[in-house]
Amino acid sequence: MEHYIIICNSTQHMLNADKILKQNGIKTELVPAPAEYGSVCSTAIKINAYNIDMAKELLYGNSISVKGIYPYKIRKLDGLINRLNKGLDSDIKDVLKKVEMGIELDEDDIVTILSANGDENLSSIYNAADEMRKAIVGDVVDIRAAIEFSNICRKNCFYCGLRRDNMLVERYRMSIDEIVDTAKELKKIGIKTVILQSGEDLWYTEEKIIEIIKRIKKETKMRITLSIGERNEEEYRHYKEAGANNFLLKIETTNREIFKNIHPDDDFDYRVKCSEWLRKYGYINGNGNIIGLPGQTARDIAKDIIFFKEMGIHMVGIGPFVPAKGTPFESLPHGDVEMTLKTVAATRLVLKNVFIPATTALATVDKDAQVKALMSGANTIMLISTPEKYRNRYRIYSNKNMVDIDTAYRAVIKAERKMPPYINKEFLKLLN
Ligand code: SF4
Secondary structure, three states, rough: OOOOEEEEEOOHHHHHHHHHHHHHHOOOEEEOOOOOOOOOOOOEEEHHHHHHHHHHHHHHOOOOEEEEEEOOOOOOOOOHHHHOOOOOOOHHHHHHHHHHHHOOOOHHHHHHHHHHOOOHHHHHHHHHHHHHHHHHHHHEEEEEEEEEEEEOOHHHEEEOOOOOOOOOOOOEOOOOOHHHHHHHHHHOOOOOEEEEEEEEOOOOHHHHHHHHHHHHHHHHOOOEEEEOOOHHHHHHHHHHHOOOOOOEEEEOOOHHHHHHHOOOOOOHHHHHHHHHHHHHOOEEEEEEEEEEOOOOOHHHHHHHHHHHHHOOOOOEEEOOOOOOOOOOOOOOOOOOOOHHHHHHHHHHHHHHOEEEEOHHHHHHOOHHHHHHHOOOOOEEEEEOOHHHHHOOOOOOOOOOOOOOOHHHHHHHHHHOOOOOOOOHHHHHHHHO
16 A cells, blocks of 8 residues: 655644644554655654545645655665575565565564574575665764663562662662763763663652753753653653653563563553653654563564554664573573574664664673674664763663773774764774
8 A cells, every 4th residue: 555754844743743634534653754854863644645635635724834745665675685695595585575675574574584593594684684774874873872860760670680679789869960960071072862861760850850951951952862761741741841852761572461570560551651652742762672581482572573663663772681680580591692683683674764772781791792783783872871980880780781982983893884973083083
């Protein structure tokens, strides 16, 4: 079936347009704008072609500022199969043929990718995802920096080192001044996006979070990603109005049973609702999953990827499960690096125009895995920029690899990719 995409001139107009179309019975889907029409951060409205005339009438009749309406083209990778290994298994070849022809992959196709093994099949899948990454988002690796400002959490997730019952953790909270000062240091390196991450620590009330957002905006003009867990709808709305740009809230798994087994305090439907609110208020919406959870199958992971697609997610963090000391899961084996890389590749092939970080969890399990992820579809690295005196106490999992600008630079060069132009050149010279 043919589709069109509508791109508006602002998030507010996009959200109004989506509401008006829905109110008038037009089924819409919010999708990351295809690269040729917008940056990786912008969201487009996708509708069926047979609704296009009615949609135009509604948008123009309601003074929606529309940047453009375009036929929705699925990205093809012409000649892909000829560039890949010749000895591919036929089921893998069939899926990659679909990628070549620009046919959307479905859940079964993703399971095929995730079940692949053997060097030839795997390298072909990674290379196809790498080609898609290059075609869609180019060679620059986006570098972001996280300030982990509190390791106190009200929740007790079984896999997480910060869970409230973990007595091995020496807890800390950073003051608002400390957080803002750390952000200012990151600004000097040239970082454009700061990630404010914490456990679910309600000591940071709505007022405090808003003060942090406003001060960082005023004093650094950086983009702000919040990663502070579940809050209520009104808070999400107020943080966006205060200037937050992005929000990272991972579902971890879309299998309800596994979700329940790892989250004693959480409700699956409320977590999904939070993601919907984030989308509704126009955040660049980050999500993600953990690979290697007890009982998780390739089909579960495929369903995660379809969920990210249907939610119009812009950033997908995919990391292997890494056991943390002092938790009920401390003796479980870590998630498989190969399965994580296959998930990165499949996510790039399915979602296309999104940010996919080469995660710190991958770097923890295998020191070369960040480079491998960059060569399998990933395009972002997140630095750990928490002040040194706190850094070792923020352990969602044990033996966490501390990714700094030096580590990131080396990974980017090794993967034969480019550092972003906004990173301070003088600083990079020091690394040579
Ligand atoms: S995963 Fe998040 S909410 Fe759960 S215990 Fe860890 S920090 Fe808290």
